Amino acid sequence: MRNCIFTSHCIESFCDKSCPIFAEVSYLLERNNLINNKLVSKISKRDIDTMTNILKKSENNTSTVIVPQGRSSIEYSDFLTYCAICQYWKGNQLHVNVFNLKYSAYLDKLKKSWSNNSEDEDLQYLEIWSRSSKVLIISGFDYVDFKDFESQTLLTILQDRKTNNLTTILVSPPINSLISTKQSVFFGALKRMLKETVKVVSV
Numbered sequence: 001m002r003n004c005i006f007t008s009h010c011i012e013s014f015c016d017k018s019c020p021i022f023a024e025v026s027y028l029l030e031r032n033n034l035i036n037n038k039l040v041s042k043i044s045k046r047d048i049d050t051m052t053n054i055l056k057k058s059e060n061n062t063s064t065v066i067v068p069q070g071r072s073s074i075e076y077s078d079f080l081t082y083c084a085i086c087q088y089w090k091g092n093q094l095h096v097n098v099f100n101l102k103y104s105a106y107l108d109k110l111k112k113s114w115s116n117n118s119e120d121e122d123l124q125y126l127e128i129w130s131r132s133s134k135v136l137i138i139s140g141f142d143y144v145d146f147k148d149f150e151s152q153t154l155l156t157i158l159q160d161r162k163t164n165n166l167t168t169i170l171v172s173p174p175i176n177s178l179i180s181t182k183q184s185v186f187f188g189a190l191k192r193m194l195k196e197t198v199k200v201v202s203v
Contacts, residue, residue, distance in 0.1 A: 021089070028085045031096050031129075032078075039075055040082045051083035054169065054199075055135070062162055063199045064170045077139035077171040084135045097134040101126065101157075104140040107150060130157055139171040145179050151186035158193065170194065 029035050054065055065080070067073045081100040088098050109123045130136060138157070144150055161168045172178070175194050180187040 024089045025085060028089060028096065028098055029082075032081050032085070032098070032100050034078060034082055034085075037078060037082075040078055043079050043082060047079050048083060051080045052087070054080060055084055055087055055167075057199050058169050059167055060165045062158055062168045062170075062193075062197050064172055064175075064194045064197045066175070066198060067171060067173055073139055073142055073171055073173060077137055080169065080171060081137050084137065088135055096125075096129045096132075098137075099129040099133040099135075100137040100139060101130050102140040103138055103154065104142075104144050106130075106140075107144065107153070110153070131160060133166070135167045135169070136161060137169045137171060141170075141172050141178060145181050146184060146187040146190065147180065147182050148184045148186050151180070151184050151190045155186060155190055155193070170197070 026035070034040055054063070057063060065076075067076045077100055081098065084098045106126055109120060109126065113120050113123055136157075138154070146154075158168060172194060175191055175198075178187075178191065
């Protein structure tokens with residue numbers, strides 16, 4: 001059986017994997033490292049309803065979702081990304097219109113590029129998708145030390161996307177648990193913005 005999210009609704013008796021739906025969805029799942037994600041394949045009806053509600057409330061806006069206590073923020077952002085792909089795959093034309101930016105990994109690549117003379121193609125794609133994707137989910141805040149650079153970089157991404165009326169959803173642990181060892185001024189601005197955009201607090 002092929003790995004297709006629409007298998008249960010498909011009316012074709014034979015699949016040759018040339019179906020546009022399969023191609024579009026597979027491309028987005030691959031770009032978000034969800035092709036062989038076993039947790040996502042077991043997503044519950046309750047989680048689907050929750051994620052669909054989050055996407056609806058966040059459309060063309062910036063929202064912050066607080067991860068429920070006892071839940072993994074990685075799992076939660078993967079579920080949200082999966083549901084966004086199900087909802088926004090159509091008309092994708094093999095562009096990354098749904099992307100989950102793992103922020104801590106993105107920062108690591110960005111910092112490594114400073115001491116690397118060759119261009120990092122992966123980093124370039126991350127930057128393009130962060131700017132242009134119709135739905136951007138940003139996760140991986142749990143272990144980030146939000147000094148000036150880390151805070152300002154995130155604020156810049158959010159401001160650019162807000163200017164273009166793009167959907168941006170931040171998946172975060174409780175905001176007061178975020179770390180800033182130097183108490184950056186930019187971190188203060190980031191926390192205020194996060195608190196202002198909390199539209200869904202999952203429990």
